[in-house]
Amino acid sequence: MTRAIWFIIKVAIVVAIAVWLANHPGTLAINWQGYVVETGIGIAILIGVAALAAGIVLYRLARAILGAPRNYGRYRRSRRRERGYQALTRGMVAVAAGDATTARKMARKADGLLNEPPLTMLLSAQAAQLQGDDRAAKEYFTAMLDRPETAFLGLRGLLTQSLKAGDRVEALQLARRAQSLQPNTPWLLGTLYDLEARSGEWAAAEGTLQQAVQAGAINPDDGRRHRATLLLERSFEAERRGRSDSALSHAQAAHDLLSGFVPAAARAARLQMAIGKHKNAAKTIERCWRVNPHPDLTSAYREVVSSYDPMTRVKLFEKLRNHAPNDVESLLAVARAALDAQLWGEARAHLTKALEMRPSRRVFQLLAELERAERQDEEAARAWLAQAANAPADAAWTCSACNAVSPSWGGLCGHCGAFDSLEWKTPTVSMSLMSPESAPAAITHQVTEPVTGQPGVAPGGQIAPQGAT
Template sequence: MSKYLIALLVFIALLAGALLFVGDNAALIITSSAQDGLLAFPPIEMTFQAVILFGTALMVGTIALWSILLWIWRLPRRLKSGVGMRKRNRAIDAMEEALIAGAEGDIDRARKASARVRDLAGSTDLGHIISATAAEACGDSDAAVEHYSAMLDSPKTRPTAQRGLAQAKLATGDLPGAVEAAREAFDQNVQARWAFDTLFKALVADYRWTEARDVLEKGRAAKHITGDVFSRRRAVLLSAEADYWMDHGQHDKSLELAQSALKDAPDFAPAAAIAAYELTATGGQKKAASLLERAWKSAPHPAIAIAYLDLYPGESVDTQGSRLKRFIASDPEHREAELLMIDHHLRAKRPVDALSLLSPLLSEDEPTARLCLLAAQAERDLDNEADARLWTERAATAPHELDWSDLDPEGPGFAYEPQDWRRLVFSYGDTGALVHPRAERQESVRRPTPEPNTEPLRLVAPEIDADPDLAQRFDDLLDGEDEPSKD
């Protein structure tokens, strides 16, 4: 506003200067050479000051008239624009109310506000988007699916509708519907990351291992997933499929898939266990032993050791000891390697050698149930029944080693159900961590060096009466302050 005022003042100053410059002496005389008619008029005489003032008034009047006419011309449009702006603001307020109501879980208010959006905005697509978003926020999946389905007819909103439908159906457990919606979107645009993620999750959730593996490889080609995550996920999918065919008697196919899984992830113990089982079943003990040795070197796991020991049943203790030393030669100081040798010494009835290896492990802040049972077995072999009983009682409430829980009392490792493989795809695939469903289901745990007629240890044991001196006796045993009892 100030710039216009300044311009006006400058103009007035220039006008005043012009009037002063020309003075009131000089005059302008206008005459006509016509003798008669309209163009015949007497001479007109005007001072230059009058001419300047008249010209200025004419110019100002022209500008004013033009502005009035232009304002009148634009008036209907402005009136319409003002009405539209008010309507637009009301539509924005309705959108805000719909989303807030959805976040608060007020389904009725969200529906009413969404209906007002559709009426005020004049856009069916926008109305469906707001309605679907509000319905999702309220947890009304049926309404969300309804609105997303209505958006499929518009090319502009079809990708959004496909994504919304796929995710809504996945969330409600409609796996075939989620697969259909996500697959269509992924086929149309392989670069759509959401379509890859949703399709892969839906296929895994539906135990469709082979299809999930195909989508995983397409995702790698599109650079949605790379590196170790791709390899580990693929290893789990191959192993899950191998487990399926093993249960259905297709052992050649199972072995092929398990070996392929180990190429992707040499440290994936479940794949090694399946491959070793299939090789052993067909007399391929040497190949199985080599495979298990490689798997142990990559990632020592008790199930690998148990599978290795089962390859040559009936061997003498000395032969088995030599074989175990070669087996753990890659890292003999690994905790699992030491536990394997402790277990071997106990089977060989060498409890003193077992305790010499076990003592450093028992000095841990809180020995595990597995260690306690090994200590109990060693004390029992030394005829120290009182100390053996103490260690057995302590095992009932000691923490458990999750890797050891992967073996059931009958001996097989990794008795995974389909839902366990499904979790492994993301647990091991994304972080390299195994799941331990037997521990989670509180199933029986295999005892180290089991004796005849012994009951399997339960992860959740019944409460026992506490001996007031029990804690001190445990501490004395761990610290080595008392000699073992000879009772």
């Protein structure tokens, strides 16, 4: 509509000028070199317009002829660039489809047509990876480090290769270089945190973990669990360095962060007991017992009340049971204390109830011990042990990544090195427990005092290999 109005306005202006010229006729005379040319003013204007139009046409024709070589070269470069991007696109599609041959072919073609190394080097590196040529891929990724615009992509490629090769030392160095370029990249923060944790750099991992949670790479609930594990590992590290105060403060912080985290509660209680704070140690265990009754807590509580006589220990374990009265672990804890105090009837009552709630190897083994201690009935004891051998495996500290079973909790799996992967659960396959001697010292924290008189139970309450005593 607007264009139509403007067109009408222009036509009106031209008509108005024509009418004005018609109403005001005149003659134009030109005297030049003895020649006199006379014409009407309207004709003169038409001749001038025609001459101007001819001049414009001649100027454009001359410009087109003179600029033809340059325009042809520009056209060729444009076509070359278009073909290069087509090859690059086909190469990327081939990478996504896993077609290594086509990807390598398109990478070479794009490299020859385009003068943009950042794009072609990335495609060439990915094509080399598809063909299994890690050496060539590494060369491309390394070359990308020389350009600021591709340095991060090169570091990511090299980091991926290092992780694939299992070279965590180099991977950690590359991850830190990459973070200096892109400090808030979620996937990078998650990878860096995991590498620092697997390397035992607990303090650095704790800082990176906080950044990863803020960036959304790790959800807050998992972040709290990971941080509690890191604090607990820092507690072990501080103890090895002779810093008992820091060891206790880190363990207490882990327990405060997750009150139901059994390793933190057991660790904090033992450290509190070491400095004479037995009441605080008992409260720490009781607080965790309300949330998560566990054999490791039973072991720690036995240490806390070890200075009392057997009858008093039974009463204290009854008090502990009141925090989770309907849990099997509460029944087993009191039964163990009653056995030590030679309260055979009470021990049998708790074990019978535990057997009704959840039959397990530990229950059968304790019943066998009761038969031997109370009645010296070896035949009955062997019958209970036979049932224990056929019973399902008891829960143990099991790695969720590789399913290896550990005799005690640790921040790192002694088999695969995964961080914060040990869970208290029944192993899904039969595997031998890792011995304390075979696990790395930095990731193994054994309970120094075993649960005496409990066959088949390793230090800290974990189930020992079948047939162990």
